[in-house]
Amino acid sequence: MGSFIRFPALSRNTLLPLLSLLFGFFLASPAVAQTATPVTQFQLANGLTVIVKTDRRAPTAAHMLWVRVGSMDEVDGTTGVAHVLEHMMFKGTPSLKPGEFSRRVAALGGRENAFTSRDATGYYQQIPSNKLEEVMRLEADRFARNQWADEEFAKELEVVKEERRLRTEDSPRALLYEAANAITFVASPYRRPVVGWMSDLEAMTPDDARAFYRRWYVPANAAVVIAGDVDVAQVRRLAEKYYGAAVSRPVPPRKPRIEPVQTGLRRMDFKAPASQAYVSLSYKVPGLQSPADAAPGAGEAFNRDALALTVLAAVLDGYSGARLERALTQGDNRLADSAGASNGLIGRGPQVFVLDGVPAAGKTADQVADALRQQVALIAREGVSEAELKRVKTQWVASETYKLDALFSQARGLGAYWVNGLPLDTDERLISQLRSISSAEVQAVAGRYFSDDQLTLANLLPQPPDPGRAKRVPAAGLRH
Amino acid sequence: MGATTIFYPMFSWAAIPVQHWTQPGGARVYLVESPAIAMVDVQLDFDAGSRRVAADQAGLAGITASLLSKGVAARGGEPALDENALGEAWADLGAQFGASAGSDRFSFSLRSLTEPDLLGQAVRLAARQIAEPAFPDPVWQRDRQRMLAQLKEAYTRPAYRVARAFSEAVYGSHPYGHETSEASLGRISVADMQAFHARYITPCHARVSVVGALTRAQADTLVTGLLARLPQADCAAAPPLPVVAEVAPLERAQMISIPFDSAQAHVLMGQPGYKRNDPDFYALTVGNYVLGGGGFVSRLTEEVREKRGLSYSVSSYFSPGRHAGAFTVGLQTRPDQAAQATGVAREVVAKFVAEGPTQAELQAAKDNLIGGFPLLIDSNRKLLGNLANIAWNDLPLDYLDTWTDRIGKVSVAEVKAAFARKLQPEKMVTVILGATSQ
Numbered sequence: 001m002g003s004f005i006r007f008p009a010l011s012r013n014t015l016l017p018l019l020s021l022l023f024g025f026f027l028a029s030p031a032v033a034q035t036a037t038p039v040t041q042f043q044l045a046n047g048l049t050v051i052v053k054t055d056r057r058a059p060t061a062a063h064m065l066w067v068r069v070g071s072m073d074e075v076d077g078t079t080g081v082a083h084v085l086e087h088m089m090f091k092g093t094p095s096l097k098p099g100e101f102s103r104r105v106a107a108l109g110g111r112e113n114a115f116t117s118r119d120a121t122g123y124y125q126q127i128p129s130n131k132l133e134e135v136m137r138l139e140a141d142r143f144a145r146n147q148w149a150d151e152e153f154a155k156e157l158e159v160v161k162e163e164r165r166l167r168t169e170d171s172p173r174a175l176l177y178e179a180a181n182a183i184t185f186v187a188s189p190y191r192r193p194v195v196g197w198m199s200d201l202e203a204m205t206p207d208d209a210r211a212f213y214r215r216w217y218v219p220a221n222a223a224v225v226i227a228g229d230v231d232v233a234q235v236r237r238l239a240e241k242y243y244g245a246a247v248s249r250p251v252p253p254r255k256p257r258i259e260p261v262q263t264g265l266r267r268m269d270f271k272a273p274a275s276q277a278y279v280s281l282s283y284k285v286p287g288l289q290s291p292a293d294a295a296p297g298a299g300e301a302f303n304r305d306a307l308a309l310t311v312l313a314a315v316l317d318g319y320s321g322a323r324l325e326r327a328l329t330q331g332d333n334r335l336a337d338s339a340g341a342s343n344g345l346i347g348r349g350p351q352v353f354v355l356d357g358v359p360a361a362g363k364t365a366d367q368v369a370d371a372l373r374q375q376v377a378l379i380a381r382e383g384v385s386e387a388e389l390k391r392v393k394t395q396w397v398a399s400e401t402y403k404l405d406a407l408f409s410q411a412r413g414l415g416a417y418w419v420n421g422l423p424l425d426t427d428e429r430l431i432s433q434l435r436s437i438s439s440a441e442v443q444a445v446a447g448r449y450f451s452d453d454q455l456t457l458a459n460l461l462p463q464p465p466d467p468g469r470a471k472r473v474p475a476a477g478l479r480h
Numbered sequence: 481m482g483a484t485t486i487f488y489p490m491f492s493w494a495a496i497p498v499q500h501w502t503q504p505g506g507a508r509v510y511l512v513e514s515p516a517i518a519m520v521d522v523q524l525d526f527d528a529g530s531r532r533v534a535a536d537q538a539g540l541a542g543i544t545a546s547l548l549s550k551g552v553a554a555r556g557g558e559p560a561l562d563e564n565a566l567g568e569a570w571a572d573l574g575a576q577f578g579a580s581a582g583s584d585r586f587s588f589s590l591r592s593l594t595e596p597d598l599l600g601q602a603v604r605l606a607a608r609q610i611a612e613p614a615f616p617d618p619v620w621q622r623d624r625q626r627m628l629a630q631l632k633e634a635y636t637r638p639a640y641r642v643a644r645a646f647s648e649a650v651y652g653s654h655p656y657g658h659e660t661s662e663a664s665l666g667r668i669s670v671a672d673m674q675a676f677h678a679r680y681i682t683p684c685h686a687r688v689s690v691v692g693a694l695t696r697a698q699a700d701t702l703v704t705g706l707l708a709r710l711p712q713a714d715c716a717a718a719p720p721l722p723v724v725a726e727v728a729p730l731e732r733a734q735m736i737s738i739p740f741d742s743a744q745a746h747v748l749m750g751q752p753g754y755k756r757n758d759p760d761f762y763a764l765t766v767g768n769y770v771l772g773g774g775g776f777v778s779r780l781t782e783e784v785r786e787k788r789g790l791s792y793s794v795s796s797y798f799s800p801g802r803h804a805g806a807f808t809v810g811l812q813t814r815p816d817q818a819a820q821a822t823g824v825a826r827e828v829v830a831k832f833v834a835e836g837p838t839q840a841e842l843q844a845a846k847d848n849l850i851g852g853f854p855l856l857i858d859s860n861r862k863l864l865g866n867l868a869n870i871a872w873n874d875l876p877l878d879y880l881d882t883w884t885d886r887i888g889k890v891s892v893a894e895v896k897a898a899f900a901r902k903l904q905p906e907k908m909v910t911v912i913l914g915a916t917s918q
Contacts (some may be wrong), residue, residue, distance in 0.1 A: 058854060060854045099782070102776035103844070106776070108847075109847065111852065128855070154789075155788070159789050162744065162812065162814065165743040166792055166793065170742050273636055275636050321566070391572050397574065398593060405517055405861055406859055407859065
């Protein structure tokens, strides 16, 4: 579900929260005096896309390289290779020794990291804007000429396995998501974990990573996003000079791997060392599709159901005291310690709407699951109030102003839109379209997409930890 | 440069114009005007962190903060608002408001648009929450049940278990080491919250930081409004708050091994560090960048992760506060590698304390810290954090303007001497949780 990042200390954010790009902790002004500056996009002769957003509030810039390849582009047996390659991108080029990339960026006063998700792999530096040329030179170099010795791969693979142990194997809910995901999707490559199965990591070879790199890291499959105190003409010149040197190659064809229609409830029990039970319900729903006319200023024309589902999630769980909290976690006979709702909305693969909850002491996961379903059914029956609808819209609109304070998240948002084939003015289009979403539309999606036939229900059965049990590590013979 | 930009610089960057004044009611206000975006961020800090709570009520400060969003009392013809009404009201304003407690500070934060009608309503609502919390007992009874369940769950997680054992060993009986427990939760009542709030949340002790599209006059009005409903006292006549004891140094090394069934062993190593007003602050900041704070390029990362592949995450940090917060080295590794990884980390720390950084390492640290300075202040939110730091720690108003110079003056000898004064590798606590018994 989440994305994996190369280094933990620079960001505790393990998820790439697409939803919060749109909604979430930044809220906004109905007055539009300070709409964002326009975004410029152009393509180099070799096919690489460049996206520039000028913001001169401070003498800093964010420089990101997005490659439209993630775990969904892997094949069975080498799951996790997109993420392993992301780690190896720090291990050198013919002119740069292992670790030297990071030392150079640090010497520039920069901060850097990288991440891999199901949809994309991203690399970024935040820098004083007068250092832009130097990071463009460095990033273009490794994009075109990543190179390292097998010994470097062997060591870094151990680091990645530690990352998997830290984020997944010692987190009962992460293990549950991983297992539930693997039954929610059958044909879609979304069924596999971003970090990869442990046995695939154990069996991964240096050439697996090199082959993946050669196949997918081609200019036409990448975009450079730069936001901050920069000049568009200057960026164009630098992009042509550095990224323009990468040799043009065709983007490999992608197999569609369409998820077949689900025709019945899938249910999974999962045991893990924990104290609290937990239940999640994932419903297959439409994601945001690129509008037919993607030209800037062409207006809205997204599929309205995807947007209405996001409004539904906000009505259920978008603010303190929203419907799920009231119905499930309050009162003398409350069912849950917590309850939530979220809508996927954006991704290259099939999306899900997730309801989840932690049963209160003495209550069962089934009771919580039923109550969650009932809350959606209530909206399907009676709709939502105008006050709720207005509240959700107010929060969303306010978030657009707050977003202007965070340069890096703006760059990240633009990159995510590009990766997912959405227009760069998606923010504006969504806001414009959001204003016309009606209670009837929210009611309609609550009725349309929440049949049990579309549901995967995953149930965490807590097991007492057992200090005496044998360590859950692979037998020595399986290790490299 | 670009002719069509709408944004203009936050300020001239030659100097960051911090404005500061003290209100008649006692509140110390710090302001940076940032007019580009029609929004404002505010942080109010009070000397009411968890260090002011007795051990048998550990958790009271944080719980008082969380209960502040669970309802306000009726007063002066205004009706009471319960937790749901408050949540709706904030969402309807498109604004955000919250309270939290750390070891030292009890903080309120407000983010709002500056459109006058919205901001006025947000300030009035925040003022009620700051001064007139209802502390409803049924809500506390419910939240206590939830916290007990979360605590029980936390005991099954290796990161929580190791942090708790480390904190208790480093801090001993000092309040920095008090941990919320089933027993302390059982002892806390809403009357305790009321008393805690009444005692510590007063304008006399308020430090208020404001960053946003407001003038000084507007900021002063905003702060007055936020504090208007608190009882106004004669600050000169108010008795000072009680002194909290200092953290005691460790007398000897301690090794704590905790059996645990997890995919990784978790290791924490350290000791009490230093107080924020310590004159070694800059040398320790530069030194820790080299040792374990500098992301990919630190010594710990190089030795533990890059050379040996032993851990995904390894770092060191100080946590200076009103008292000597801990120096902490942390890593996680496969259970059978715990002893090896701990040994490598310990050796790196001991060598650094004994020898200090090389001249090249010192230069690399300065290049990053000084070169990257603009990244510390390039948004309102980051500026607010810096401003609150100045406010809380009584730093000079030109603190940010002189910061790079102060970093630039640090020498190898100063780093070495500062680390030798602050760290005693032979007396550190080491907690290893979940290692394979060898």
